[in-house]
Amino acid sequence: MPQLLYKETSDWKRVSFVSELYVYDDEAQSLAPVTQVQAVPFTEDGKIVVYKHIDGYYGLPGGKVEAGENLEAALARELREEMNVELIQVKPVAYIKSFKLSDPDHVSYNLRYAAKVKLSDGQIQDPAGKAIERLTCDAKDVNNLLRWGKRGDILIDLALRAFK
Numbered sequence: 001m002p003q004l005l006y007k008e009t010s011d012w013k014r015v016s017f018v019s020e021l022y023v024y025d026d027e028a029q030s031l032a033p034v035t036q037v038q039a040v041p042f043t044e045d046g047k048i049v050v051y052k053h054i055d056g057y058y059g060l061p062g063g064k065v066e067a068g069e070n071l072e073a074a075l076a077r078e079l080r081e082e083m084n085v086e087l088i089q090v091k092p093v094a095y096i097k098s099f100k101l102s103d104p105d106h107v108s109y110n111l112r113y114a115a116k117v118k119l120s121d122g123q124i125q126d127p128a129g130k131a132i133e134r135l136t137c138d139a140k141d142v143n144n145l146l147r148w149g150k151r152g153d154i155l156i157d158l159a160l161r162a163f164k
Contacts, residue, residue: 002027005094006151009101016101021151023158024092024111031095031109037075038062039115040093040142040159041085047136048156049117050145051082051124054132058145061085061131062110075113082131084124085117093158112155114162 006021022028038060041049050058061082065074076087094112099105124131137145139160143152 005154008151017098018101018104019096019098019151021154022095022097024094028092028095028111031111033108034065034071034095034111035108036062036064036110037071037078037113038110039075039079039090039113040156041079041083041115041117042159042163043117043119043136046139048139048142048159049083049085049119049134049136050142051131052133052135054130057147058135059131060146071111075115079115079117080120081126081128082124083117083134084120084122085134086120087115088118089116090114091162093162094155112158114159116163 002025003023004020005023009016009018039062040060043049051061052058061078063078065071072090075090079085079087091114092111093114096110097107098110099107124134139156142156146152
């Protein structure tokens with residue numbers, strides 16, 4: 001039985017969504033469709049890497065899975081594009097089940113990972129032009145930057161426990 005950790009209703013681009021955050025477990029391996037991957041990336045010294053969006057807010061790297069791409073390849077690509085980091089190790093920690101309030105039968109899944117990364121030299125080369133800077137910070141400070149509230153606290157905690 002999936003373990004529900006958090007549920008919220010929110011509006012994104014004038015559409016109301018329900019998002020349910022679950023612990024990743026054996027049953028989660030068969031989720032479909034997985035439309036997005038995202039990571040809490042850790043450096044070798046235990047800092048978490050975030051990126052600054054062109055609109056001024058901070059985020060964790062991730063994005064859509066492209067046709068023909070497996071989930072880890074999609075995550076590695078997003079990490080390179082949005083943060084100029086190399087993926088070293090990855091562990092799935094959670095997934096989000098989401099649907100529009102207006103269409104509750106159309107469900108999508110987003111996987112959340114803890115990742116160990118290596119910072120690369122050079123500029124961020126985000127093809128979308130949205131990620132403009134990366135920042136490393138202590139885990140205790142990340143959710144203050146992200147402003148994700150309880151959902152962010154839970155996700156960061158799961159990611160921290162993944163590598164302990």
